[in-house]
Amino acid sequence: MSKTTVLDLRELRRRQPRFTGMDPGHRACQGCGQSLAAHIVTEAAGPDVIVANATGCLEVFSTPWPQTAWRVPWIHSLFENAAALAAGIETALKQQGRPTKMLAFAGDGGTFDIGFQTLSGMIERGHNVLYVCFDNEAYMNTGVQRSSSTPHAAATTTSPAGRMRPGKRHLKKDLLAIIAAHHLPYAATATVAYPGDIKAKVRRAMAIEGPTFLMIHAPCPLGWVHAPELTIKVARAGVETGLTPIVELERGKLVSVLPIREKRPVTDYLRLQGRFRHLLGDDPVAVQEREHLQALADHNIETYGLLAREGDVRDSVTAALVRRGGAIR
């Protein structure tokens, strides 16, 4: 590549008609859902933010010193203290009268498990922080160990599928319900399959004074064992099967869902991913676990009322539509 081309692209990059909170050059795996989610969130959040980031893939792949991919002020301290760190920064900002919005980023391990306590404390004390959990459903940074967010029956390195055990024995923790029990102003789920929805929810959360929570389903090609180009399709299948409910809560009460226009069987989701490969056979255990997951999906659909009704203006199809000149606002 000629020198001029390099310079031109660098210049073009500077002139991109959107704010980007991250630069390329980060070391995320190919097709990483988390890096995609992070860049969507930071784009929507804009430049006047500070990010407190838990230990995890996002932190590791974005900040190999002396380089950083972050264009916004960003700090990583520890695995389990992103919420407390964010609370401290937010307290300082408030004390200084600075309007900058505080974001906390963590994975599912840092949110569901080890960082859960600081998160609960942060929400309880009412810190004005948008906490974003990038949920890839296992400890990916350490090599795909099960977390309390890992779905039932998924294979990980610590919940392997074998003759006696079909993957993880336990259920995915219903974290959203626990968060909702804090009666915080706003909590929502989203997925990388719907970037526009993520942006809308980030903006909604940013406009709220007080603790807000956004959990973004973000496929991990390495850990979920799918081809990197399938990240969006896998995430979308999660929504359309009902396994990934996309909902919004205000003060703990359900206020809206992304309705599923055409419900798909959970096998449409499972067969895309190697972590569920052991569930696709005809053996009785596989059949039973598939039915179990289908029942869990159906339960989500019923609990949240996920099936589209006549007159829904927005659903799982319209949320992803494109048109000339760009679709995601």
Add this chain to the structure above:
Amino acid sequence: MNGYDPASLARAAAALPGSSLDYEVGSWRELRPVHDHRPAPCHIHCPAGEDAQAYIQKVQEGDLEGAWATIAAFNPLPAVTGRICPHPCEEGCNRGRFDEPLNIHAIERFLGDMANARGWRLEMPPLAEEAPEVAIVGAGPAGLAAAWHLRRAGVKPVLFDRYPLAGGLLRTAIPLYRLPRQVLDGELERLFDAGITFRGQMKLGRDLFLNELEQEYAAVVLAVGLQKPRPWSVDGAAPGDLRYGLALLEEWIDVGAAPLEGKIVVVHGGGNTAVDVARMAIRAGAREVHLVTTRALPGAADAIGPEDHMQAFPREVQQAIEEGVVVHPHTTPARLIIRGARLKAVELAAIRAFKDERGRTKRVTFEGTERVIEADVVIPATGEIVDHEGIEMLPRWRDYLASDRFGRIEGRPGLFTAGDASGRGGSVSAAVGDGRRAAMAVLLHLHRIAALPEEDAEAVSVEALQLYYFDHAPRQEPPLRPVAERIRDEKEIEPGLDAAALEREVQRCFSCGNCLACDNCWNLCPDFAVLKTEEPTEDGSCYVFDYDFCKGCGLCAAECPTAFIRMVDEPTPAFGGAG
């Protein structure tokens, strides 16, 4: 250092924005995404070579004149073709596999009409004094298209036609309810404005002679069409007052009357002329009109293949049936019952096509299926052939002038043929496309281009699209005028789209194989390796890949709604240094 003390940064291992740009993760890549503009099926399916996707894109962008110019670069008659072309583009349209195909012909027609209304012109190179002159015999769609493309290349075309006015069968044989003549005149005005010379009432073999043309002109294009009806009888029998369909049709269009009032009419043939004749009979007041064809109805499942369907355009057949024409598919006139010189009835019999062991189609009449229908008039419309007067010496292929697909006649450099006369017509668009190809061959002959255009690539299939990103939307289709009304006058029966419907309709285009500018690649790249440009790039899109940072994950290609992005093997870097 952004105002920071380097020592302060180093002691805490702090880092500054922009620093990751020093690390070019593009080196990880094994596959690279590329923009790959493959033709949309509408484009491949258009015999005239129009890229509907391209002009619909211009409409989406609000550039109506640009959209029209995109058509006119291939077809000088969009207001005509938008009306009477059977629009195979819509059969090809991938949207037809999703809900309903785009109403492409209506969009083309809208643009053609607007061009005529506003007097849009395509920019033409000036004609040099020494510009070569090319004679084109026949001012029908093929001849007009050839003239247009030659003129656009700076060659001076001279059109000859045996009729006083240009247009060929568009003027003489297409019913007015399908093509108002002011539409045709509007298109012709633009051609003649552009410097195309027309000389009417010049018939080959009478007023014009091929050897003289070849001497006087740098090249000659024969676009003479099919003028002579194929001789018709049933086992050698024919009524004494037999009139052929094309002649009746021309007379009806010319004088506005046909002697069929109160008659029971049997039209024989399965092509467009047959259908037009049958509909003419309805309008001329015939009591009954029967259309007898050895073929199946368009699209009918009992055909042995596409070649067994009626060659008439499906929509015309449909409209004819709506208007009261009784179609007898897979039927042949087996006997004419004539009393004196007058037809009394026609005996019909079932006929079916079969493939023989060599793959050829043969038709078999089934004994015992005969039935008799009363009839006053039988009108054959089983096809026309070239009038060879003045060109008797040219090689032939079946009833046509033999030539290659660019109209080149073997052993006659400088002489070309195009359109129906070459056997490559069948629709106005096909004739337009054939005229363009002949013009290209002429330009090659005149050394004004270096090579003939490439064969069309394979179209983007519906399977390659990401249909997920499109929602269902009804095809915008204004209703036809009601039958009772439309058969009473000659006014056009199919209305055009209004501006609002046009706007809705163009938004339905998938933009197959081309950039939709939807931002998906820009939004979904986890590595920010897709950059948006302010102006369209060479490939027509507004995005470029920054291969310094693209890891080759393939998400952009997988989520490109229009299959415009393709993953290809990363080129192996060449080794530099000592060698």
Add this chain to the structure above:
Amino acid sequence: MRAAFEGSQAIARAVARCRPQVVAAYPITPQTHIVEGIAKLVADGEADCEVVSVESEFAAASVVLGAAVAGSRAYTATASQGVLLMAEVLYNIAGMRVPLVLTCANRAVSAPINIWNDHQDAMAVRDAGWIQLFCTDNQEAVDTTIQAFRITQETELPVMVCVDGFILTHLFEPVDLPSQEQIDMFLPPYRFSRTLDPRRPLTLGTLVGPEHYTEVRAQLHGDLEAAAEAILKADADWADLVGRRAGGLIKSDGPHTARIGVLTLGSVYGTLQEAARELVPDTPLRLMALRCFRPFPAEALRAAVDGLTDLVVLERAIGPGMGGILATEVRAALAGLRDAPRVHGAVAGLGGRDIPLDILPRLLALADAAEPVRCSVIDLQKMPPARLGADR
């Protein structure tokens, strides 16, 4: 203003006059009175500060870390288990070179659970990269707290002010509380060189690989050693301002002719002084309090022991499997010194066990041993051996 305060209240007032912007803490005995005091001052409008009552010491340390990098002077206090729960964050704060002041109300570490004083908590995090200053009385606690804010700002190294739990924190004694004006004169406004600010974005807490990690850690070590200068300077400047020192690196008391010295940490220094006056008034004795445990002031220590033949190190913590932690470090610091004194290790006062005046003669007796005493745990006879046996 000289007045009688509970140690915790004196410290709370000193902290408040240092104008912290964010204070975060979690309740733990015997630290609670300090943060309660600050909270009350804020409630009464005497301090303009956000007090964050968090859900754990781990969160407290994280919150003040966040506040400090966001540009606010921040403070926390804890003890014992709280220090250990904070340990991960303490390492992190030092590694990120974040200015913070933490009061450690020194207390024993479980198990067995025990809420009373010793120094095991501070010793447990001696390698976290913090400056650790031990106070012998509440005046020093007040003065050191104020100095700590200046030291941490200058060095970008966090400072742990170690104050004996109960013994000092709950002790009422007269303390001169410096005025707001004095403190404002001494302490420049807080300004962090790497403040998180969207106008000048910066990434903190990066991943540092094998190719750089050693350098970063070595710099922390070097800077911590060099911080002794800032500590001395702060004390000197403080003395210029208020007319008293808080102990420099090592505080020493006794005649130059003394051949025996006792080195200790914290409030027991006062006990030893009193014992020397009461019990062995005629013995030339050098008493020393190591104020600055981290950085370990090896040079100052070598100077301080000049002329001694025997040095007894008395400490309120133990490194199981090794013995006295301070003694071990002192031996290491004196190793190779010409005419170095013999170093005898003594451990006493664990878990709040009273250190009586008569400990001093027993310490001096150690110097009579033929060989240096490695680690003598003083006063082991309180729990009857029979009970021990019965429990077994």
